[in-house]
Amino acid sequence: MRCPGADLGHRARGGREPGRRMASQRAVRLSLKKPTHAVCVVGVETFVDVRSDVPKGAETFRVSGSSGVHIFIVYDPTRVAVPTDKAHWPLDTTVDLTVSVDTASKALNDLKVKVSYFGQSEDHALGRSELYLTGVDISLDVDTARKGKAKRSQGDKKTWRWGPAGYGAILLVNCDRDGLGSRGLDLENSQLTSLEDLKDMSPMVLTCDGPDKLFDNHKLVLNVPFSDSKRVGVFCARGGNSLSHYKQVLGPQHLSYEVERQPGEQKINFYVEGLTFPNADFSGLVSLSVSLVDMGTLPEVPIFTDTVAFRMAPWIMTPNTQPPLELYVCSVIDAHGSNEKFLKDMSDLVSKANCKLIICPWIENRNDRWIQDEMEFGYVEAPHKSFPVVFDSPRDRGLKEFSYNRILGPDFGYVTQEIPFAGASGLDSFGNLDVSPPVTVGGKEYPLGRILIGSNFPKTGGRRMAKVVRDFLKAQQVQAPVELYSDWLSVGHVDEFLTFVPTSDQKGFRLLLASPSACLKLFQEKRAEGYGKAVQFDGLEEKVKRSINELLADRSLQSDSLYVQKCIDWNREVLKRELGLTERDIVDIPQLFYLRGPHAEAFFPDMVNMVVLGKYLGIPKPYGPIINGRCCLEEKVRSLLEPLGLHCIFIDDFLSYHKLLGEIHCGTNVRRQPFSFKWWHMVP
Numbered sequence: 001m002r003c004p005g006a007d008l009g010h011r012a013r014g015g016r017e018p019g020r021r022m023a024s025q026r027a028v029r030l031s032l033k034k035p036t037h038a039v040c041v042v043g044v045e046t047f048v049d050v051r052s053d054v055p056k057g058a059e060t061f062r063v064s065g066s067s068g069v070h071i072f073i074v075y076d077p078t079r080v081a082v083p084t085d086k087a088h089w090p091l092d093t094t095v096d097l098t099v100s101v102d103t104a105s106k107a108l109n110d111l112k113v114k115v116s117y118f119g120q121s122e123d124h125a126l127g128r129s130e131l132y133l134t135g136v137d138i139s140l141d142v143d144t145a146r147k148g149k150a151k152r153s154q155g156d157k158k159t160w161r162w163g164p165a166g167y168g169a170i171l172l173v174n175c176d177r178d179g180l181g182s183r184g185l186d187l188e189n190s191q192l193t194s195l196e197d198l199k200d201m202s203p204m205v206l207t208c209d210g211p212d213k214l215f216d217n218h219k220l221v222l223n224v225p226f227s228d229s230k231r232v233g234v235f236c237a238r239g240g241n242s243l244s245h246y247k248q249v250l251g252p253q254h255l256s257y258e259v260e261r262q263p264g265e266q267k268i269n270f271y272v273e274g275l276t277f278p279n280a281d282f283s284g285l286v287s288l289s290v291s292l293v294d295m296g297t298l299p300e301v302p303i304f305t306d307t308v309a310f311r312m313a314p315w316i317m318t319p320n321t322q323p324p325l326e327l328y329v330c331s332v333i334d335a336h337g338s339n340e341k342f343l344k345d346m347s348d349l350v351s352k353a354n355c356k357l358i359i360c361p362w363i364e365n366r367n368d369r370w371i372q373d374e375m376e377f378g379y380v381e382a383p384h385k386s387f388p389v390v391f392d393s394p395r396d397r398g399l400k401e402f403s404y405n406r407i408l409g410p411d412f413g414y415v416t417q418e419i420p421f422a423g424a425s426g427l428d429s430f431g432n433l434d435v436s437p438p439v440t441v442g443g444k445e446y447p448l449g450r451i452l453i454g455s456n457f458p459k460t461g462g463r464r465m466a467k468v469v470r471d472f473l474k475a476q477q478v479q480a481p482v483e484l485y486s487d488w489l490s491v492g493h494v495d496e497f498l499t500f501v502p503t504s505d506q507k508g509f510r511l512l513l514a515s516p517s518a519c520l521k522l523f524q525e526k527r528a529e530g531y532g533k534a535v536q537f538d539g540l541e542e543k544v545k546r547s548i549n550e551l552l553a554d555r556s557l558q559s560d561s562l563y564v565q566k567c568i569d570w571n572r573e574v575l576k577r578e579l580g581l582t583e584r585d586i587v588d589i590p591q592l593f594y595l596r597g598p599h600a601e602a603f604f605p606d607m608v609n610m611v612v613l614g615k616y617l618g619i620p621k622p623y624g625p626i627i628n629g630r631c632c633l634e635e636k637v638r639s640l641l642e643p644l645g646l647h648c649i650f651i652d653d654f655l656s657y658h659k660l661l662g663e664i665h666c667g668t669n670v671r672r673q674p675f676s677f678k679w680w681h682m683v684p
Helices: 195-200 212-216 340-353 402-407 467-475 516-528 548-553 555-579 632-644
Strands: 007-012 026-029 036-041 046-049 060-065 069-075 095-101 111-118 125-141 169-171 202-209 218-223 232-237 246-250 256-258 267-274 285-294 301-312 324-330 356-360 375-382 385-392 413-416 433-435 439-441 444-446 451-455 482-485 498-502 509-515 586-590 593-596 599-602 611-613 616-620 647-651 668-672
Touching: 026 036, 036 095, 036 285, 036 301, 060 069, 060 095, 069 111, 095 111, 095 125, 125 285, 125 301, 169 202, 169 267, 195 385, 202 218, 212 218, 218 246, 232 285, 246 256, 267 301, 324 340, 324 611, 340 356, 340 611, 340 616, 340 647, 375 402, 375 668, 385 402, 402 413, 433 498, 439 555, 451 467, 482 555, 498 611, 509 516, 509 555, 516 548, 516 555, 516 586, 516 632, 548 555, 555 586, 555 593, 555 599, 586 632, 611 668, 632 647
Parallel strands: 007 069, 026 046, 036 125, 169 301, 324 356, 385 413, 451 482, 509 586, 616 647
Antiparallel strands: 046 095, 060 111, 069 095, 111 125, 125 202, 202 267, 218 256, 218 285, 232 246, 232 267, 285 301, 324 668, 375 385, 433 451, 439 444, 498 509, 593 599, 611 616
């Protein structure tokens, strides 16, 4: 039955009217003596107490209301039957009355609900209660649908869900520096330094529509939980849209903000920034809320609260299979001269790969050439914005200021992790940090690949990457790290024995592993073909030449090679298991190592320590035995990789890099295109 003007319906207890928002249900108590006044938030049901003040002898009640009010009778069908006239409901404890409105009122108390009470006779009312409602539209909205804009949502805004059908807003850590001449990261400034900075922030809209007089004795208060206050900042412009009008209203120093609503104002725009990446003590989730507070009561009482959840965008690494954008390399000077020839070779390589070369000058690197060890490029992404972020390693040598002073800037972020109470070990350098291409492992998808770090496993002692770095990488969730055994090497980095290269087949990549066994097998084949006198290091004045016969007769080198192969094979099995690889996915690159004390070093330039620029590979020139005018090591590598569509370009790095226990990958760094896959579509 329809009341005059109002929408009347009934439903079983436990049901909810479609389109109504979930909120803690407020109770309004009616009185027979005087009208009751209440504020009703659009889309939120208000419970009306029809039993606390009733006329003597009353047994049933009937409800009517003005247009714009939705009235629902909620009952327990196991104890109460729907009245035959669907109007006179028993005053039973299992029968409740709720009201709601769809639009904001134009004036105070412009909506009315009347409850009439009846005894045994339903022709004559024993008494009446009147309820005057003021509708107010209060809603805090963010980009819950992940479309790049804050839109009104009737769904669950308090929770955050992963996956292609997931929902929940995303925050970028505001770790770049947009303001010209500003200092530090943008997130360190409570004052806006550039209007461009707003583009890094996630939009949030407060709807606050209702009669202006209502806000004479009601206020809107934005809140951030204390635990989240150091994780998030909120800006709002009041009085204009110039830089000076924006102020931080929530953040580490502001847990709440009384909204400055202007007369007639229906929507207020806010901008939300992330302040910290997920970490061991922070899941990445934060929440903000707005409350409509009745100032006419003591203490002041929140009438309604709307809460929204955000997840901080993780820092994401890019594997070798992603197209290159920029190659970084250092200009250095040694006793033998500068690395000018190497820089020229890098310039030629980037020309082929169609990417940009960036040279860090000597005055900025202070002769520290190991730019891969100093930093790792990644990115952050939200539906509305993405930008690269450089991760500065705890390793602090000549390049320690480079990423902060020269890379951090507009739309280029910066993050680092400091090791408490101790200095960095060699394994904290980012030559010891890599990431696989996307893989599927036993049905579990890793669409952004898995991070690889070198460690002391399977030993109990030895060197290991610092816990703060490992915790940070794990907390990003989207590239679940795998620890490998790299402490068998003098330098101890994973890039000394593995790399990934892109391929055009269905797999899309191959894992390259350094292999002493493959090298010894190649030399044995060449000896059998009659080339035993061909010498390693042919063409190098700085190195004693050794023939294939001599190398194969060297028992110490044989023993060292057997030990190193066991170390690499241990990693091989871990990589197959953790990345879902088969033997067909792995290519063994011939490489010899020798032991210096308990740790191994490359005997000749380490070819897997290459730089990968699309299908062009900058590979350390191994100076192998020359057979029929060609280096047999180079020819072997070409035969393995060129059928995969790759181009092998061998580059001399002997004096400037190899002799100092590094190679091309150690001395270069590549920024790559982000994934097209959206991280929020995965399920960690």
